[in-house]
Amino acid sequence: MSEVKLVAQTRTEFGKGAARRIRRESKVPGVLYGHGTQPLHLTLPGHDLLLALRTPNVLISLDIDGKTELAIPKAVQRDPLKGFLEHVDLLLVKRGEKxxxxxxxxxxxxxxxxxxxxxxxxxxxxxxxxxxxxxxxxxxxxxxxxxxxxxxxxxxxxxxxxxxxxxxxxxxxxxxAAQAEEAPAGEEAEGEEAAEA
CATH class of the missing domain: 2.170.120.20 (Ribosomal protein L25, C-terminal domain)
Structure with missing residues (x-):
């Protein structure tokens, strides 16, 4: 299984306006949680994250302010029309953990x-x-x-x-099992009329 390294920054701004500003910079807002720790709100590099998420259940090595954490994607929100990443939830994992x-x-x-x-x-x-x-x-x-x-x-x-x-x-x-193709309704009616005549 591949491990992808991403550099993330912690963020202190929340809400739709802050999320839009992050996306305008080609970045993605996200949250890292798990192991009973407080959720950590992050800003992730958009293009690198998009490439990483092409692999199902990718293991992501996050460099957050000089500290390395391992995570797997838990939930990914995409724009329904354009398909770009809107938000990602990451689950904190440890080596050896199931x-x-x-x-x-x-x-x-x-x-x-x-x-x-x-x-x-x-x-x-x-x-x-x-x-x-x-x-x-x-x-x-x-x-x-x-x-x-x-x-x-x-x-x-x-x-x-x-x-x-x-x-x-x-x-x-x-x-x-393969279904037998049904004859069009018009043909069936013609067949019945011929039988009656």
Missing amino acids: VTVEIPVHTEGELAAGGNLLEHVLNALPVEAEATHIPEALTVSVEGLAAGASVHAKDIALPSGVTLAVDEDAVVLQVL
Whole structure:
């Protein structure tokens, strides 16, 4: 798992006006909390944070006024139209500490022939892992699965030191049978009329 270093400054101004000023400077307001400590309000570099957040559950090494803290993103607010970062909540973690996170589930392989559909019941799998060893993604083979088949949480191979944080019988993926295409309504009516004649 990658560790990203960011330099953050503590901030004392709050409210919408202060947040807008921070964003105009291409920075992002954020808050760091956890381990029973007082929440620490921060200003983070916008572009570097955006790049870091492309990795799910990224471990961020924060340099705050000469002190280094480790954190993982807990909540990220984005502008709904433009997509830029508006605010980020970071959870303070320590090396060796276990955290509960959701790991994206990726699939590989081809389903059995027949035009069946693969449904992702869970796009991400809740797991417990050491904060410094969180896997970026879990890959599941769906090679040859037929309609009606499903993959449960317990069927997914987890890296060493990672445990499930969800019921092991939870369905993660399932294969749905292909639906026969319905004839347009007009054609059905014509067929009925022909049968009556």
